[in-house]
Amino acid sequence: MYDVIILGAGPAGLTAALYAARGKLKSLVITGPMVGGQIALTYQIDNYPGFPEGLTGPELSDRFKAHAEKFGAEFIEAEATSVDLASNPYKAWVGDRVFDTSSLIVATGMTHRGLGVQGEDRLMGRGVFVCATCDALLYEDRKVVVVGGGDSALQEALDLAKFASEVTIVHRREELRACRCLTDRALIEPRIKFLYSTVVEEILGEKRVQGVRLRDLKTGELKVVDTDGVLLAIGWNPNTGLLRGEIEMNDSGYPKTEGVKTSKPGVFVAGDLIDRNYRQVVTSCGSGCAAAIEAIRWLEAQPSH
Ligand code: NAP
Secondary structure, X not given: OEEEEEEOOOHXXXXXXXXXXXXXXXXXXXXXXXXXXXXXXXXXXXXOOOOOOOEEHHHHHHHHHHHHHHOOOXXXXXXXXXXXXXXXXXXXXXXOEEEEEEEEEEOOOEEEOXXXXXXXXXXXXXXXXXXXXXXXXXXXXXXXXXXXXXXXXXXXXXXXXXXXXXXXXXXXXOOOOOOHHHHHHHHOOOOEEEEOOEEEEEEEOOOOOOEEEEEEOOOOOEEEEEOOEEEEOOOEEEOOHHHOOOOOEOOOOOEOOEOOEOOOOOEEEOHHHHOOOOOOHHHHHHHHHHHHHHHHHHHHOOOOO
């Protein structure tokens, strides 16, 4: 029986584990597919406070994990297969193993949508990336293709244009979906170019991205364009399938929350699932901390505790 189970081991889950374990909760982290979450895919992290020399995503997540373990957090490096939040103690399964818990912190994050083209998975973290704020410095004076036509694509392109020599937005339709404010800024930025009605058919390169094969959807013409990076900005899906029917969610699959609290007592959310605006390591750590503090307060208020 655990005081808290934390689903997910990105910055939010690992920080929640640190705070919960240091707060003397018997804590179990069920990590999901990757310790570190999205930062496990980020080569260089330059903007996490306290590390002026920078460090890699895997190094930072190893440090987060070691810090939580130091205070007694337990880890299962596997994916939770289901949860039952009908009554307390809540239950979480990993295959046929079941774990009981008084409270739950969901920090399962989001998965970036993929193009499903050749080269994408193989070159992820080697030129294929999903966050300009995280990786833009790596593309100083280099060329980057940004795929998508929504707010993310335009925002990321504008952030990249401060560093890159050329940013090409490749969008499958003739019209952008992004808001006027971002579009107007991008249209006058000399380093940003637009290719409309165009899709990426393949990402090219041996060890790192070297180019993309593009198809013009109007003419059918195929061409290869040299690039050093491909930023995917075609949207994100929340990793909340496990919670369907267990807590209230909106139509897009995000938990309905008040701060870090969900519709279910003792069930909290942290990380990207409650932050569609900043999505930084440090903001995820902040909400992981908040979720753990709320879990501690909630447990202390229970008569049985
Ligand atoms: P989004 O609005 O869903 O846009 C995704 C874009 O990717 C669309 O242009 C879409 O094309 C394209 N796309 C989707 N699947 C594709 C595929 N398989 N191949 C090629 N293109 C594909 O997602 P988002 O831009 O990440 O924004 C998500 C939410 O966050 C929005 O509510 C947005 O307002 C918000 N956001 C706000 C800001 C800001 O205010 N600064 C910044 C980032 C995000 P179509 O247009 O053809 O569908």
